[in-house]
Each structure stands twice: as C-alpha cells, then as structure tokens.
Amino acid sequence: MAITWQDIHKEALERIHSRDWAPGALIPNEADLAAELGCSRATVNRALRALAEDGWLERRRKAGTRVAMAPQRRARLAIPILREAVEARGQSFAHSLLSRETEAMPPLERALLGLSAEAVTQRVRTLFLADGQPYALEDRWVHLDGAPGFAAQELKEVCANEWLVQHTPFARGTMDYLASPAGPFEARHLGCPEGTALLAMERATFSPDTAVTFVRTHFAPGHRVRLEL
Amino acid sequence: MAITWQDIHKEALERIHSRDWAPGALIPNEADLAAELGCSRATVNRALRALAEDGWLERRRKAGTRVAMAPQRRARLAIPILREAVEARGQSFAHSLLSRETEAMPPLERALLGLSAEAVTQRVRTLFLADGQPYALEDRWVHLDGAPGFAAQELKEVCANEWLVQHTPFARGTMDYLASPAGPFEARHLGCPEGTALLAMERATFSPDTAVTFVRTHFAPGHRVRLEL
DNA sequence: AATATTTTTATGTATAGACATAATCGAGTC
C-alpha cells in the first residue's frame, strides 16, 4: 500500500527524538513534507495533527509547526472504574454499603457542585474490597434531582458508582487527586492507624442540565495512580 | 460554509446525552449518517473518530459503532511543569539546589529504570518556591550515560528538570501519584510537621536508548492535581 | 513613528472516489 499516516507519524517522532527537529524549531510545512515523503498533504496533516494532540508539536495557522519546548505535556489517564481496576489484577471485587441517609451537603461540597441549600441530597458510603482486603472507601453525595430513580434503587447488587454511570447522562466533571490523613472512619474501615497518609480522589460530576454527584474516595495505604506517557 | 465535523461532533454528543443513542446501542453507520446530515462520509468519520478517542464511542470494523457503556473513561492530564504551574497562578517561581552528589541509586529505584549496579548516577535535590513559599521538594537521580552533558552543567539558573527536558531526547516514561508521610527532610524543607500526609509523584523517564532519570517529588501540604473531564 | 490596510501563506477542513482491512455472517462440509 501507499505510505500511511502512521509511517509519517513514526518518521516525525524519530526526527524529534533524534533532535533532527529540535525543541522550539520550526519544521517544514505540510506541502514540502508531502513532497519529500511521497504522499499527499492530507496524510501529512493527519500525522502532524496526531502529534500535536499528544503535545509533541505546536501548530498555528500561517506561523507553521514547531516542536514543543516541553514535549509530551499531556498524558491520558484511564478513569478508574473500581471494579475493573480490581478485576484486571485478577482479584475478586466486592463492595459493602456502609450507610445511606438523606443528608444536606456541607457548604463546601455544595459550592463545588453549584447547588443551592434547598437541593435534596443523599449521602452514601461504600467500602470496596479486593480479595476481601479493603481497597477504597467512598463517601458520596447524590443530588436526587440530577439522578432520577436513584432514591428508589437498592444498592445491594449494583453499587452507587455503577448505577449512576449507567443511568445518568454524563457530560463533564472534574477530578482531583490529593493526600489526606486517615480520620477515625477511614482508619477503621481501611484497617490502618489514624493519621496514615492516604491517597484521595475528589470527583464532581455534572449532567448536561445539573450537578449529579460529588465523591470523595480514600484509597487503602500504598495505593498509586499510574499514568503511562 | 458547509457542515463541519464539529457540527457532527456536537450533534452526536447531544444524541448521546439525550440517550437518543443509549449506552451500548449501535448507532447508524457512517454512510447513513452522512446522507442524513448532509455531508460526506469523511466528515462524519472525523467527528466519530474524535468521539471514540475521548471514550464516548467504541468502533470496530464491520461491527459498527456503539455508545460506550461507561462513557468518558479517559481524561487528559497536563503534565506539571513546575515553573509553568506556578507562574500560571501569577506567583513568582524560584528554586534552590539543596544537594548534588554522585551517589549510587538504591536498588528499588534502579530496578524501575532497569539499570545495572555499575550505572553511574547523580542525586540532585531541589526545593521549589512559589512566592517564596515552599511548593515542592524534588529528589532526583540522573543516569549520566543517559544525559550527556549533565555532569558539566551548573544548576544555578536552570534547574535539573528544565535542563533535562531541553537537552535529552525524551521518549517515554511512567508517572505515579501516591500519598506519602513527610519524613524529617520533607518536614524541614516544606515547613510542616513530620508525618503530614503529602501528595507525591514518582516519575521515570527513558530516552529511546536508555533510562534517563527517576524523580520523586513531594508537594507542599494541600496540593492537588486536577483533571478536567 | 504609529496605525490601518492589503497581501501572503501555512494550517484547517470539506468533498468524491477509491481501495484496504478486519470481523461478522452464512453457506457448505465433515
């Protein structure tokens, strides 16, 4: 077959790696590259666009394409779906509902979701186990108006996380990672001393219309989030 | 102008959000969509491919395109370049070299980089300041064979991080986030009590040929990493 | 010299048409 855009992609990456195209330098324009490499401009465009999306190149109309000063500025993170993360390691997955109450959100969390004090929310706390060992402790508030049907749902089989993923239209959100010392609650359920440094994740989720849920998850001691670059 | 791929992208996202195209369901093929929406198949392809890259759709040859069961499974993380992160918040950026010695890597870190015990490495510790306040504490090993010129470099003006980014061909690596209690060294330099829960990042970097560097960075208390979904 | 206007140019994108490729489906076979 003819030259594929992957060929061009590979060739360009090699030129970047070899510093033939040095960081900050302007590279030849698409038309010239197409002529040099023996393919159409569209193919070159496809390859260079992919490299730009991954942060290797910076492109601007008329100004041309240059190698990024700090290459590889973006990484993809697979959003953890707890069940999959656990089962991918060949461990058994289980969860147990610790508590579920209709409870107003604290002002701080409420502000993050942009909800008024009148919004009705439910607090659900769940412990996740991998091979019977504590894996993560989830503290979740669900905005009932944003998740119709949630209140009526038993959470024995399906955990809150999975129910929401499958039943609410998801649009956007934020996810923060931070370190947090274990409080009495986390210490008891994760089986570690109070004050242990734990990795925590805070996630706010919005449907196209309104806020849906805010979660704070504490992971068991030693947990890591890995990104491949 | 004619219909753009962004139009199709938006239209498709709306159909997903409205559950007109429900999770798991098969959507019409490209040719049909092109006919329905009044554009060429290439335009539809561009839009659907973008949605697939962001995790909204799953595409397979012959099998067709379906809405992902757990939509939005990937997030982009902007890899922190400390100087940029600090300056983006309008704060002044400074760094101070705490120590620099030729020192063998501990076996654990060495194994991560796949280096033999003979590899010559330098250990560099740097404190980063934002508006004069401690921001992050970096503990770095540099494999001198993988970073030619590093040993001769003064690190007063340019910090190790920036020098390496600009002078070594970068290819791939891993990045882990974890929680770690402050030891005496971190406590002293970050100005917090020993045992404080700190967010830490471990990063291994490889050039096309060999391992380049391993870094462990402890961030000041309260630090967060944010991902936009 | 500062400012406004035009020209130029590299990337961005749409199109029709063609072929490649993977995977499913169904027909025929054992």
Next chain:
DNA sequence: GACTCGATTATGTCTATACATAAAAATATT
C-alpha cells in the same frame, strides 16, 4: 454440532482538489 471458507460490510485510510481562515508580513496611510 463443530468446522472451514468465502461473501459481505462497516470502518480505516489515501488521493487530489478546492476553498476557508488565522495570523504574520508587507504596504499604504495618517
């Protein structure tokens, strides 16, 4: 039923061409 194998089909990609658009560079105007 289990299997092989070819037909079918949806996505993947390349091509050539055309025009759009942003922004830099050059030019004209004040």
